[in-house]
Amino acid sequence: MSSKDKLDKKNIPSHVAVIMDGNGRWAKERGKKRIFGHKNGVQSVRDVVEAAGEIGISYLTLYAFSTENWNRPKTEVESLMGLLINSIKKEAAKLFKNNVRLLIIGDFTRLSSKVKENLFSLREKTKNNTGLTVVLALSYSSRWEITEAVRLITEKVEEGEIKSSDVTEELIGNSLATSGIPDPELLIRTSGEQRISNYLLWQIAYSELYFTETFWPDFRKENFFKAIYSYQQRHRRFGKTEEQIENKFDISK
Ligand code: IPE
Ligand code: IPE
Ligand code: MG
Numbered sequence: 346m347s348s349k350d351k352l353d354k355k356n357i358p359s360h361v362a363v364i365m366d367g368n369g370r371w372a373k374e375r376g377k378k379r380i381f382g383h384k385n386g387v388q389s390v391r392d393v394v395e396a397a398g399e400i401g402i403s404y405l406t407l408y409a410f411s412t413e414n415w416n417r418p419k420t421e422v423e424s425l426m427g428l429l430i431n432s433i434k435k436e437a438a439k440l441f442k443n444n445v446r447l448l449i450i451g452d453f454t455r456l457s458s459k460v461k462e463n464l465f466s467l468r469e470k471t472k473n474n475t476g477l478t479v480v481l482a483l484s485y486s487s488r489w490e491i492t493e494a495v496r497l498i499t500e501k502v503e504e505g506e507i508k509s510s511d512v513t514e515e516l517i518g519n520s521l522a523t524s525g526i527p528d529p530e531l532l533i534r535t536s537g538e539q540r541i542s543n544y545l546l547w548q549i550a551y552s553e554l555y556f557t558e559t560f561w562p563d564f565r566k567e568n569f570f571k572a573i574y575s576y577q578q579r580h581r582r583f584g585k586t587e588e589q590i591e592n593k594f595d596i597s598k
Contacts (some may be wrong), residue, residue, distance in 0.1 A: 348570035352400060356577050358530035360404035361397065362545055362552070365389070367536025367560030374560075380424040385562035387432050396566040398443055398477040400573065404526055405479050406450075408544050412486035415455065426460055429483075433463045437470070444476030450522035451485035480526065487546035494520035523548055531576045533569075535561045553579050 368382030375381070390407065397405040410425060440447065447468050453461060464483070497520045501507045507516075518524065528548045534540075537558040541549070555572045557564070582590055 360529040362406040362529040364534040365561045371560035396569040446474040451483040486543040
């Protein structure tokens, strides 16, 4: 039985975030260059986007390129950006047909105009789509995002638009690149690494974490459904007791 059939349809997370890791090691295992891994990772992106759509997930946030990844060798960065442009061009029609909406989060000032043109045009084309929203985290890091949010808020205070006492968790959340997107219930990281690598630090405060040894190019639909199944077996308590969650007794007594 596939993991998809085992899923509880009433407990599908609305937002799943993914750290797509392990392309380089996948290629190395096969005696190939790192870019070969990145190229093969594109099929996994297709698979996971489709899988997320199939089970009715609303938001899928994919970590495609981090702020720190700019420090990789120039040739790798250039190949990755080239691959991104090609994939966007190739996938555009299918994404549109599948009613997928594209959003992008990250520091666009560092992206080339060619990358920006392609991305922004697909974002514009898909903006009224009502199915799955794919959020591409590109040139993104959480500390960059939080720094920007602090700058935005302090500017408003300086200009007298708001007072420091107006700064709430809600205002901070609304000042992040992910404003309007619910926090992820589940974060998946492939390739065996058990770290967050500057991803969605604010947003994953209460997310369930799922780590798998599988390298990204091998992570396909069934792996994704398995991660969702694992999520469905967790007991989320948000700081409360199990009894409160299960409503076993009245906490006011
Ligand atoms: C993830 O795979 C893709 C990006 C970070 C762009 P890696 O390129 O990090 O592959 P490993 O982790 O070195 O195997
Ligand atoms: C995280 O992977 C970033 C992306 C998947 C885009 P890295 O491979 O860059 O992370 P570290 O360096 O192993 O923490
Ligand atoms: Mg990596």
